[in-house]
Amino acid sequence: MILIIYAHPYPHHSHANKRMIEQVRELDDVEIRSLYHLYPDFNIDVAAEQDALSRADLIVWQHPMQWYSIPPLLKLWIDKVLSHGWAYGHGGKALHGKSLMWAVTTGGGESHFDIGSHPGFDVLAQPLQATALYCGLKWLPPFAMHCTFVCDDETLQAQARHFRQRLIDWQEANHG
Ligand SMILES: Cc1cc2nc3c(=O)[nH]c(=O)nc-3n(C[C@H](O)[C@H](O)[C@H](O)COP(=O)(O)O)c2cc1C
Numbered sequence: 001m002i003l004i005i006y007a008h009p010y011p012h013h014s015h016a017n018k019r020m021i022e023q024v025r026e027l028d029d030v031e032i033r034s035l036y037h038l039y040p041d042f043n044i045d046v047a048a049e050q051d052a053l054s055r056a057d058l059i060v061w062q063h064p065m066q067w068y069s070i071p072p073l074l075k076l077w078i079d080k081v082l083s084h085g086w087a088y089g090h091g092g093k094a095l096h097g098k099s100l101m102w103a104v105t106t107g108g109g110e111s112h113f114d115i116g117s118h119p120g121f122d123v124l125a126q127p128l129q130a131t132a133l134y135c136g137l138k139w140l141p142p143f144a145m146h147c148t149f150v151c152d153d154e155t156l157q158a159q160a161r162h163f164r165q166r167l168i169d170w171q172e173a174n175h176g
């Protein structure tokens with residue numbers, strides 16, 4: 001099962017993430033948990049989230065990039081759900097052997113993350129990658145949709161279809 005942990009602070013204003021969600025919503029064995037819908041008060045149900053994670057083989061963290069990082073509710077989700085004795089530490093093996101894919105949209109173009117005057121995309125991914133590896137998750141190549149400020153609808157749709165294909169490819173490689 002693929003579990004998408006979707007964290008968009010303003011889902012009704014989304015262009016890029018909305019199209020990605022539309023593309024994968026109907027796939028078999030895909031569950032989407034939209035954190036800002038589930039927890040508008042930031043009161044995360046840790047047991048429900050851990051239950052969902054236990055059922056998953058691939059976990060996707062999907063969100064718009066905000067200040068080179070993740071939205072606050074996803075940070076809180078990581079802090080609370082990946083708990084000691086469950087995700088790490090003594091007896092904390094619940095996520096071992098599962099895979100994690102970071103699926104992020106950015107306003108900046110790909111070259112914006114490659115200009116050398118500030119950390120590039122691979123560096124920005126490192127806290128999430130380190131978190132994943134610490135919890136025994138396999139880190140997959142991220143899916144990134146860049147340039148979302150200037151993309152026309154056709155380009156966004158095409159990229160969203162690539163996201164769908166990434167998930168289908170993973171399903172076929174792992175269950176096919
Ligand atoms: C508070 C805030 C911070 C943002 N920070 C960044 C950033 O650091 N880098 C970037 O490329 N885009 C940044 N953006 C742009 C969003 O990533 C972009 O609007 C989003 O990925 C588009 O996806 P959507 O259409 O699903 O909202 C930021 C947007 C907001 C609202």
